[in-house]
Amino acid sequence: MKKLFLTTSIYFLGAFSAQAEDKNIDHDVDIGTLHGQLRYSTEVFAVKPNSRVSVTLNNTDEMIHNWLLAKGGKVDLARIAESALKLGAEGMKQGFIPKDNAILASIGLVQPGKKRRITFTAPKEIGDYPYVCTFPGHSLTMRGVMKVSENPEKAIAQVNKIVAENTTPRNGVLEVGDAPRVVRVHVKDVDSGRSIAVGLPGGVNYLFDAEKLMVRFGWTGGFLNVAPDRKGRGGGTCRILGDKFEVGATEFPLRIGNPDKDPKVRFGGYSRLGNPAFLYEVDGAKVSQTVSGRPGTKALTYGFRVKNPSGDVYFLIKGDGFTVSSTAGKWSAKTSILKVPQKEAEEFFVSLEHQ
Amino acid sequence: MKYLRSLFPVVLASTLIAPLPAQEKPSRIPAGYTAEEIETPEGASLGVGGMEFAPDGSLMLCTREGEVWKYIIKEKQWSLFADGLHESLGLWIDPKTSETFAIQRGEITKLIDTNGDGRADLYESFNAGWGVTDNYHEYAFGLVRDSKGNFYGTLNTSLSWPGWARSKKWDIARVWTTGFKDTEGKMGRAAKYRGWCFKVTSKGEFEPFAAGLRSPAGIGINKDDELFFTDNQGDWEATSSLHHIVKGRFHGHPSSLWDHPDYKGKDLNAIPLKDYEKLWKRPAVWIPHGELATSPGEPIFNYTGGKFGPFENQMFIGDQGRSNIMRVSLQKVGGDYQGVIFDFVNRLQTGCIRHVFAEDGSLWVGQTGRGWGSAGGKEYGLQRVSWDGKTTPFSMHDVKLTKTGFTITFTKPVDPSMAKEAQNYMLERWGYAYHPRYGSGKTNLKKEAPTKVTVAKDGRSVYLEAPLEEERVYKIILKAGVYKAKDGSGMANNTAWYTLNQLIQ
The missing domain is CATH 2.120.10.30 (TolB, C-terminal domain)
Known part of the structure; x- marks a missing residue:
């Protein structure tokens, strides 16, 4: 959430810093990267039509990233990301920037701790222009939107409406600042006594069930009202704030070796270094799962790391109304199972986007 | 509570707060x-x-x-x-x-x-x-x-x-x-x-x-x-x-x-x-x-x-x-x-x-x-x-059951002439009911003075003879304001509750 305010301030400050450096620049935008989260720190910014825009990709993360601005929508981004992936070994040289007519501007690979800057002219047409990191495995979550508007300030304010207004708990409302929040409470209408609510910066939230070891649902916007747990005797069921969306899970989703065999699982806890990672064992194999999403979208991406699985890894999903994509394996719409070969299971991402 | 509060928001709040001003110090x-x-x-x-x-x-x-x-x-x-x-x-x-x-x-x-x-x-x-x-x-x-x-x-x-x-x-x-x-x-x-x-x-x-x-x-x-x-x-x-x-x-x-x-x-x-x-x-x-x-x-x-x-x-x-x-x-x-x-x-x-x-x-x-x-x-x-590392408060240190009564030990010697008087002690005893209901009142409540009082020579303990029953709580009250140490100090807590589940055989 704080990130979105930052965006606003960048817009105002932009005029001053641009004057100092380059008289022709109308908007000077700094885009950082969030540690271990596969996300940009700025996920939305707004500019005037036909203005001069400077974007600096400031890579504060420990992974390599790039930045690519395009016109179009999800389909175009998916096509571009796929062509980037197809570059293979050649991609490292070309910065994973493929040739595609939809690309408006791009910054090639930026090493950890480095920054690179680009200047371009914004489109004349008012609208939303997505940007993405096309480094393999990053494009599902590492996205943002450049808004072209006659009134950039208003455009940003409208985006901010989806997230809460301050970071101070008030009237039981817990909000998310610039670091993820992990809170174990009972949540209304969740039939688990071991719910963990996670709020990510930017207004993407989800509920991890430490009993079934899976994400139960996601929600966008405000995080959590914990008053039922903190007032009087407490222990009440807390309310999620914002718009809930389903991600189609009804049971623990992973299988190793055989998709029809019930797995033996054990919850191991979670790490809070960077993006929270849930730890558990499936048939003896250690699994770490991160979850990320982007503000304003009803999508969650699971990052699975499976250590030494004894066979292929299967990801099972039930339910309708969302798109499944992944960085590894083969999805069968018929069985609703993603099969990830044993040797690719060390790290793979699965994205579930609500339609 | 909630209902009352909404009816008398101001009056109730002030009457509730008023009687409890001395919260800085414990009352005892x-x-x-x-x-x-x-x-x-x-x-x-x-x-x-x-x-x-x-x-x-x-x-x-x-x-x-x-x-x-x-x-x-x-x-x-x-x-x-x-x-x-x-x-x-x-x-x-x-x-x-x-x-x-x-x-x-x-x-x-x-x-x-x-x-x-x-x-x-x-x-x-x-x-x-x-x-x-x-x-x-x-x-x-x-x-x-x-x-x-x-x-x-x-x-x-x-x-x-x-x-x-x-x-x-x-x-x-x-x-x-x-x-x-x-x-x-x-x-x-x-x-x-x-x-x-x-x-x-x-x-x-x-x-x-x-x-x-x-x-x-x-x-x-x-x-x-x-x-x-x-x-x-x-x-x-x-x-x-x-x-x-x-x-x-x-x-x-x-x-x-x-x-x-x-x-x-x-x-x-x-x-x-x-x-x-x-x-x-x-x-x-x-x-x-x-x-x-x-x-x-x-x-x-x-x-x-x-x-x-x-x-x-x-x-x-x-x-x-x-x-x-x-x-x-x-x-x-x-x-x-x-x-x-x-x-x-x-x-x-x-x-x-x-x-x-x-x-x-x-x-x-x-x-x-x-x-x-x-x-x-x-x-x-x-x-x-x-x-404070130096002041010995005058207090019952312990109460132990004996075959025929209770021995109270003290942190310092009692005033023997006061302590030997049976009228300075009260013994209450009662039982509790075991049932699925919420709580139990006292059952078989009896109050009596000890039948015999013996003060030890060093004044550090007092023996009280009393009729003993199993499965009872014995409340032993030392007379407030009267019960004093030999050095004249009074006590902050003058009551003991002893749970007698079993008698000494």
Whole structure:
């Protein structure tokens, strides 16, 4: 959430810093990267039509990233990301920037701790222009939107409406600042006594069930009202704030070796270094799962790391109304199972986007 | 309460606040002791759920709000160590390695700071062997560890009776037995091992340890690895109580027996009351409701080597309702513990639930006043009770049962001419009913003066001869304002409650 305010301030400050450096620049935008989260720190910014825009990709993360601005929508981004992936070994040289007519501007690979800057002219047409990191495995979550508007300030304010207004708990409302929040409470209408609510910066939230070891649902916007747990005797069921969306899970989703065999699982806890990672064992194999999403979208991406699985890894999903994509394996719409070969299971991402 | 408040918002508030102005000082505290308020971190609700000292001397505490705080005493500096736990009501820190374990509703969690920045970043699930639902009363209390590395904690029963929260959801697994109404026995079992004391081995294996607990808000352990817990008055619990936990014991509340292998598949409501009573292990000490406590917390033993005054090896228990600290001395009779309880410090700033002795011998009292109406009225707090190291308060030190009466020992000699008068003593005795109803009044209440009084030559003890009965609480009252030490000092607490379960054979 704080990130979105930052965006606003960048817009105002932009005029001053641009004057100092380059008289022709109308908007000077700094885009950082969030540690271990596969996300940009700025996920939305707004500019005037036909203005001069400077974007600096400031890579504060420990992974390599790039930045690519395009016109179009999800389909175009998916096509571009796929062509980037197809570059293979050649991609490292070309910065994973493929040739595609939809690309408006791009910054090639930026090493950890480095920054690179680009200047371009914004489109004349008012609208939303997505940007993405096309480094393999990053494009599902590492996205943002450049808004072209006659009134950039208003455009940003409208985006901010989806997230809460301050970071101070008030009237039981817990909000998310610039670091993820992990809170174990009972949540209304969740039939688990071991719910963990996670709020990510930017207004993407989800509920991890430490009993079934899976994400139960996601929600966008405000995080959590914990008053039922903190007032009087407490222990009440807390309310999620914002718009809930389903991600189609009804049971623990992973299988190793055989998709029809019930797995033996054990919850191991979670790490809070960077993006929270849930730890558990499936048939003896250690699994770490991160979850990320982007503000304003009803999508969650699971990052699975499976250590030494004894066979292929299967990801099972039930339910309708969302798109499944992944960085590894083969999805069968018929069985609703993603099969990830044993040797690719060390790290793979699965994205579930609500339609 | 809520209803009244909305009707008389201003009037009621002022009349409630007016009679309680003198909250800075406890209304009753023995000579030589002081209670000091500790400033808590600004902006944080600090409903204390657990407290321990770390090997570096800092105080760690976990809260009902799910946070773990570190307090560096010398610098009066607070820092947040962990957050987002689910109502953490117990903490254990390894005195050598600083390894930190917290109990929350759903599990015991090891909190690890892997990058050394002072904040836990790995929340490792150590054990989650019990069941938990979203029933608000399913507290998990702890946390103690014996010399072999086993953890122990206690699990509250679920609150469940027809119509609660206008829902049928919690109308499950209660025991009221034949002859009673099905609205009795309000606490029950909504998930596995509710109402049990559990053990978790050093390897993290769960073992149900003892059954029959109702609302066991505090667990304590002595030097000999003996376990004790306190329970709160309610259904099947005549009044608040202190129990000695032994593996396999049944402490009185039957809904936990659903998870006992001997009762699998049995209709617990078809078992008659007298059978439960036979199975029931009476508490070591009854804590009379209202007179002494309404909702006791953690029992803790005083092993300070005399730094906390003349009460070495005795047990201290705080109470959440009356915001007092009580003192217990146990006696083994017929192989089982029974004993005496006194009030010690009365009316602290709010409900006392967790206690820990510091290296300097002061008693740190973790407090929460939210939800049940605690005397003092603060929502949360932290206080420290210290002894000045020199003043011996005039007080009963202990009461021991003999074959024919009680021997009271004192912290210093009594005035013998006053102490030999039988009229300066009053003995009350009563029993309690065991039943699924909420609490019990006193049964078979009798009041009488001792039949004989003998003052020891050194004035340090007084023997009272009295008619003795088993399964009674004996309340021994020394005449207020009259009872004095030889040096003229009066006493802060003139009453003792001795639980006589068994006579000395």
